[in-house]
Amino acid sequence: MNKKKTSTKKSKPAESVLRKESDRALVDQIRRLQALPMNQRTHFLRVRHPNGGSHL
Amino acid sequence: MNAEPLLNRIAKVFAEQRLEVVMVGNAAAALHGAPVTTLDVDFMFRKTPTNLKKLKAVAKTFGAVILRPYYPVSDLYRVVNDDRGLQLDFMAKLDGIRSFEGLKSRSIPVEFGEHELRIACLSDIIKSKRAAARDRDRAVLDILQKTLDEQEKDQH
Numbered sequence: 521m522n523k524k525k526t527s528t529k530k531s532k533p534a535e536s537v538l539r540k541e542s543d544r545a546l547v548d549q550i551r552r553l554q555a556l557p558m559n560q561r562t563h564f565l566r567v568r569h570p571n572g573g574s575h576l
Numbered sequence: 577m578n579a580e581p582l583l584n585r586i587a588k589v590f591a592e593q594r595l596e597v598v599m600v601g602n603a604a605a606a607l608h609g610a611p612v613t614t615l616d617v618d619f620m621f622r623k624t625p626t627n628l629k630k631l632k633a634v635a636k637t638f639g640a641v642i643l644r645p646y647y648p649v650s651d652l653y654r655v656v657n658d659d660r661g662l663q664l665d666f667m668a669k670l671d672g673i674r675s676f677e678g679l680k681s682r683s684i685p686v687e688f689g690e691h692e693l694r695i696a697c698l699s700d701i702i703k704s705k706r707a708a709a710r711d712r713d714r715a716v717l718d719i720l721q722k723t724l725d726e727q728e729k730d731q732h
Contacts, residue, residue, distance in 0.1 A: 564606035
Protein backbone atom coordinates (compact mmCIF):
# COMPACT_ATOMS: atom_id res chain seq x y z
CA MET A 521 0.00 0.00 0.00
CA ASN A 522 2.79 2.38 0.90
CA LYS A 523 4.36 1.73 -2.46
CA LYS A 524 1.16 2.78 -4.25
CA LYS A 525 0.94 6.05 -2.27
CA THR A 526 4.55 6.93 -3.08
CA SER A 527 4.12 6.31 -6.82
CA THR A 528 0.96 8.49 -6.95
CA LYS A 529 2.76 11.32 -5.18
CA LYS A 530 5.69 11.05 -7.56
CA SER A 531 3.58 10.92 -10.73
CA LYS A 532 2.06 14.39 -10.23
CA PRO A 533 5.34 16.34 -10.26
CA ALA A 534 6.53 14.15 -13.14
CA GLU A 535 3.40 15.06 -15.10
CA SER A 536 3.90 18.73 -14.37
CA VAL A 537 7.56 18.54 -15.46
CA LEU A 538 6.50 16.83 -18.70
CA ARG A 539 3.85 19.49 -19.34
CA LYS A 540 6.39 22.28 -18.81
CA GLU A 541 8.87 20.55 -21.11
CA SER A 542 6.18 20.10 -23.75
CA ASP A 543 5.18 23.80 -23.48
CA ARG A 544 8.82 24.86 -23.76
CA ALA A 545 9.26 22.70 -26.89
CA LEU A 546 6.12 24.23 -28.41
CA VAL A 547 7.32 27.79 -27.74
CA ASP A 548 10.74 26.92 -29.23
CA GLN A 549 9.04 25.57 -32.35
CA ILE A 550 6.92 28.75 -32.65
CA ARG A 551 10.04 30.94 -32.26
CA ARG A 552 11.89 28.96 -34.94
CA LEU A 553 8.95 29.39 -37.32
CA GLN A 554 8.59 33.10 -36.51
CA ALA A 555 12.29 33.61 -37.27
CA LEU A 556 11.46 32.82 -40.91
CA PRO A 557 9.83 35.33 -43.27
CA MET A 558 6.02 34.83 -43.39
CA ASN A 559 6.09 33.56 -46.98
CA GLN A 560 8.45 30.75 -45.97
CA ARG A 561 6.30 29.36 -43.16
CA THR A 562 4.53 27.21 -45.71
CA HIS A 563 5.00 23.59 -44.64
CA PHE A 564 1.47 23.25 -43.33
CA LEU A 565 -0.47 21.56 -46.11
CA ARG A 566 -1.72 18.02 -45.61
CA VAL A 567 -2.38 15.81 -48.64
CA ARG A 568 -5.64 13.90 -48.64
CA HIS A 569 -5.45 10.17 -49.45
CA PRO A 570 -8.06 8.89 -51.92
CA ASN A 571 -9.24 6.22 -49.45
CA GLY A 572 -9.23 8.43 -46.38
CA GLY A 573 -6.50 9.79 -44.14
CA SER A 574 -3.82 12.33 -45.02
CA HIS A 575 -0.10 13.02 -44.83
CA LEU A 576 2.06 16.14 -44.69
CA MET B 577 3.82 19.43 -47.88
CA ASN B 578 5.18 22.81 -48.85
CA ALA B 579 2.26 25.05 -49.81
CA GLU B 580 4.47 27.74 -51.38
CA PRO B 581 3.95 26.74 -55.05
CA LEU B 582 0.19 26.56 -54.47
CA LEU B 583 0.13 29.94 -52.67
CA ASN B 584 2.17 31.53 -55.49
CA ARG B 585 -0.37 30.23 -57.99
CA ILE B 586 -3.35 31.30 -55.87
CA ALA B 587 -1.91 34.81 -55.47
CA LYS B 588 -1.36 35.05 -59.24
CA VAL B 589 -4.86 33.80 -60.14
CA PHE B 590 -6.57 36.09 -57.59
CA ALA B 591 -4.57 39.05 -58.90
CA GLU B 592 -5.51 38.22 -62.51
CA GLN B 593 -9.19 37.96 -61.56
CA ARG B 594 -8.94 40.94 -59.15
CA LEU B 595 -10.68 38.82 -56.53
CA GLU B 596 -10.33 40.46 -53.14
CA VAL B 597 -10.03 37.91 -50.32
CA VAL B 598 -8.43 37.56 -46.89
CA MET B 599 -6.84 34.24 -45.91
CA VAL B 600 -8.16 32.88 -42.59
CA GLY B 601 -8.12 29.55 -40.74
CA ASN B 602 -5.22 27.25 -39.99
CA ALA B 603 -3.32 28.10 -43.19
CA ALA B 604 -3.25 31.77 -42.17
CA ALA B 605 -2.34 30.80 -38.59
CA ALA B 606 0.56 28.71 -39.92
CA LEU B 607 1.85 31.74 -41.85
CA HIS B 608 1.90 33.59 -38.51
CA GLY B 609 4.19 30.84 -37.18
CA ALA B 610 1.68 28.53 -35.52
CA PRO B 611 2.79 24.87 -35.82
CA VAL B 612 -0.55 23.67 -37.22
CA THR B 613 -1.47 21.81 -40.41
CA THR B 614 -4.49 21.84 -42.68
CA LEU B 615 -6.00 20.11 -45.71
CA ASP B 616 -7.44 23.27 -47.23
CA VAL B 617 -6.89 26.99 -47.51
CA ASP B 618 -9.72 29.20 -46.23
CA PHE B 619 -10.61 32.68 -47.38
CA MET B 620 -13.23 35.27 -46.49
CA PHE B 621 -14.69 37.23 -49.37
CA ARG B 622 -17.53 39.63 -50.11
CA LYS B 623 -20.39 37.74 -51.67
CA THR B 624 -21.41 39.90 -54.62
CA PRO B 625 -22.56 38.82 -58.10
CA THR B 626 -19.25 40.11 -59.52
CA ASN B 627 -17.17 38.17 -56.98
CA LEU B 628 -19.15 35.00 -57.63
CA LYS B 629 -18.31 35.36 -61.34
CA LYS B 630 -14.66 35.86 -60.40
CA LEU B 631 -14.83 32.78 -58.19
CA LYS B 632 -16.13 30.75 -61.15
CA ALA B 633 -13.20 32.00 -63.23
CA VAL B 634 -10.77 31.06 -60.42
CA ALA B 635 -12.27 27.55 -60.26
CA LYS B 636 -11.97 27.21 -64.05
CA THR B 637 -8.29 28.21 -63.94
CA PHE B 638 -7.61 25.49 -61.35
CA GLY B 639 -9.67 22.94 -63.30
CA ALA B 640 -11.86 22.78 -60.20
CA VAL B 641 -15.56 22.69 -59.43
CA ILE B 642 -17.47 24.84 -56.94
CA LEU B 643 -19.39 22.90 -54.30
CA ARG B 644 -21.88 24.29 -51.76
CA PRO B 645 -21.49 22.07 -48.67
CA TYR B 646 -24.28 22.53 -46.16
CA TYR B 647 -22.73 24.89 -43.68
CA PRO B 648 -25.14 27.84 -43.61
CA VAL B 649 -23.26 29.74 -40.88
CA SER B 650 -20.37 30.47 -43.23
CA ASP B 651 -22.17 30.72 -46.57
CA LEU B 652 -19.44 28.48 -47.92
CA TYR B 653 -18.23 28.04 -51.52
CA ARG B 654 -15.75 25.18 -51.86
CA VAL B 655 -13.40 25.11 -54.87
CA VAL B 656 -12.22 21.52 -55.30
CA ASN B 657 -9.99 19.64 -57.70
CA ASP B 658 -9.77 16.08 -56.37
CA ASP B 659 -7.06 15.04 -58.84
CA ARG B 660 -4.73 17.76 -57.57
CA GLY B 661 -5.88 17.47 -53.96
CA LEU B 662 -6.88 21.13 -54.10
CA GLN B 663 -9.45 22.53 -51.69
CA LEU B 664 -10.03 26.25 -51.33
CA ASP B 665 -12.90 27.37 -49.08
CA PHE B 666 -14.44 30.80 -49.61
CA MET B 667 -16.69 32.09 -46.85
CA ALA B 668 -18.93 35.12 -47.00
CA LYS B 669 -19.54 34.97 -43.24
CA LEU B 670 -17.14 34.06 -40.49
CA ASP B 671 -17.95 33.35 -36.84
CA GLY B 672 -16.77 36.18 -34.60
CA ILE B 673 -15.94 38.52 -37.50
CA ARG B 674 -18.33 41.42 -38.05
CA SER B 675 -17.32 42.49 -41.54
CA PHE B 676 -14.99 41.69 -44.41
CA GLU B 677 -13.84 45.33 -44.42
CA GLY B 678 -12.79 45.17 -40.76
CA LEU B 679 -10.97 41.86 -41.28
CA LYS B 680 -9.22 43.26 -44.36
CA SER B 681 -8.17 46.47 -42.63
CA ARG B 682 -6.43 44.45 -39.87
CA SER B 683 -4.90 41.91 -42.29
CA ILE B 684 -1.28 41.76 -43.45
CA PRO B 685 -0.14 41.65 -47.08
CA VAL B 686 2.37 38.86 -47.75
CA GLU B 687 4.19 38.41 -51.06
CA PHE B 688 3.91 35.08 -52.84
CA GLY B 689 5.81 35.10 -56.10
CA GLU B 690 5.06 38.37 -57.86
CA HIS B 691 1.76 38.95 -56.10
CA GLU B 692 0.35 39.46 -52.62
CA LEU B 693 -2.14 37.62 -50.48
CA ARG B 694 -3.78 39.32 -47.50
CA ILE B 695 -3.49 37.23 -44.32
CA ALA B 696 -5.92 37.81 -41.44
CA CYS B 697 -4.27 38.98 -38.22
CA LEU B 698 -3.79 36.22 -35.68
CA SER B 699 -6.14 37.77 -33.12
CA ASP B 700 -8.97 37.69 -35.70
CA ILE B 701 -8.20 34.02 -36.46
CA ILE B 702 -8.33 33.21 -32.74
CA LYS B 703 -11.54 35.24 -32.31
CA SER B 704 -13.16 33.35 -35.18
CA LYS B 705 -12.11 29.92 -33.93
CA ARG B 706 -13.26 30.75 -30.41
CA ALA B 707 -16.67 31.86 -31.73
CA ALA B 708 -17.03 28.79 -33.98
CA ALA B 709 -16.26 26.59 -30.94
CA ARG B 710 -16.06 23.37 -32.93
CA ASP B 711 -13.89 20.64 -31.38
CA ARG B 712 -11.26 20.99 -34.11
CA ASP B 713 -11.14 24.77 -33.56
CA ARG B 714 -10.86 24.44 -29.78
CA ALA B 715 -8.08 21.87 -30.22
CA VAL B 716 -5.70 24.46 -31.72
CA LEU B 717 -6.69 27.51 -29.63
CA ASP B 718 -3.92 26.98 -27.06
CA ILE B 719 -1.27 26.76 -29.82
CA LEU B 720 -2.62 29.85 -31.57
CA GLN B 721 -2.70 31.83 -28.30
CA LYS B 722 0.93 30.88 -27.55
CA THR B 723 1.86 31.95 -31.11
CA LEU B 724 0.11 35.30 -30.57
CA ASP B 725 1.90 35.76 -27.22
CA GLU B 726 5.27 35.20 -28.93
CA GLN B 727 4.30 37.57 -31.76
CA GLU B 728 3.40 40.28 -29.25
CA LYS B 729 6.63 39.76 -27.29
CA ASP B 730 8.52 40.27 -30.54
CA GLN B 731 6.69 43.53 -31.27
CA HIS B 732 7.48 45.07 -27.87
